[in-house]
């Protein structure tokens with residue numbers, strides 16, 4: 001019998017490709033855990049009722065991140081996102097109405113799934129200054145405050161995705177002040193920002209005032225894919241921590257991967273030792289790389305110091321085409337779209353990786369293109385609750401036949417899974433334009 005998945009992975013691992021994508025370990029050996037793949041045998045503890053080794057490890061990690069409580073997830077931030085929303089919902093003082101959450105539109109699909117499962121009502125907030133792209137919000141604390149004040153009732157929570165896929169970082173402390181003054185819970189999808197805690201200046205969302213946040217450890221730290229952390233702040237209500245495991249267990253597998261938990265465990269040990277120094281080196285090397293790319297005419301955007309987001313469109317080439325050219329040079333980016341190429345760096349990228357990238361981009365001519373023109377994400381015309389529309393019978397139609405229809409199952413861009421049309425919203429000509437731009441040609445409608 002053939003083993004096509006393993007064969008692909010093996011071939012890729014032997015190809016010598018420079019990995020500018022997740023996971024953060026970049027394929028280098030750090031743990032070597034295969035013989036350690038366990039289940040919940042005696043002594044191995046139990047993730048959703050942790051009292052032994054898992055509890056001990058989680059509490060060490062909580063200490064490292066300055067959290068009141070940290071939960072391990074072996075199913076990524078996707079599981080943490082559903083959990084955080086369930087916790088916020090369950091702990092509301094008044095549950096007579098559906099939970100109302102304010103969110104900029106650049107949420108990950110896991111947020112929509114949580115809205116479907118928990119019947120959450122969303123008040124989408126749009127940036128006064130116009131959106132940068134589908135996956136980058138540009139929403140300010142003032143935008144959040146205005147949205148909260150215009151809601152018919154005080155929203156229960158604000159949900160922010162930061163850093164976003166392009167490497168822009170939202171003003172979390174400003175948003176935290178807005179939330180505090182109105183009694184709203186601040187939840188941050190920090191899937192891309194686990195490392196922010198360990199920079200010279202700690203800009204992790206928990207430090208800046210989030211009540212809860214999730215970190216996809218696997219995206220930026222040396223951890224196996226699927227490993228993530230859900231942090232609860234020391235200033236959040238105690239009830240959050242008390243029900244969090246129970247809420248997580250509702251959405252999770254009863255067979256959490258011990259390999260992933262072990263890699264989270266080892267990862268925390270590494271974070272407590274050499275990581276700050278290694279990260280500082282990585283930040284310096286990434287800055288040098290950014291400067292060398294600029295000298296060759298490549299413009300980069302974003303705030304993150306471990307992400308190189310090349311504004312390819314502005315340099316006369318589409319992001320997707322530039323991605324293909326990099327692949328010809330043995331470089332795999334994290335993400336490409338018509339406007340951008342995203343390259344992620346960690347201390348596990350080698351000097352050889354950086355040199356290969358710099359040499360490749362020096363050989364590919366950067367021209368002057370036109371500044372990226374983004375389709376302004378149109379304000380949603382909500383016709384039906386997300387849950388009702390997502391679970392209703394729907395049929396698939398060609399997007400050209402969809403104007404005026406109500407969206408059935410939410411449509412996200414393939415990567416990075418940001419919604420273009422959300423369940424229950426009216427499909428308009430503007431939305432169809434964006435769907436087509438992201439290659440979506442069929443859509444489920446009611």
Ligand SMILES: Cc1ncc(COP(=O)(O)O)c(C=O)c1O
Nearest residue numbers: 075076077078108189191216416
């Ligand atoms: C912004 C954002 N949030 C959440 C997720 C989900 O994270 P995970 O893959 O760890 O489940 C992703 C995944 O790419 C993401 O980009």
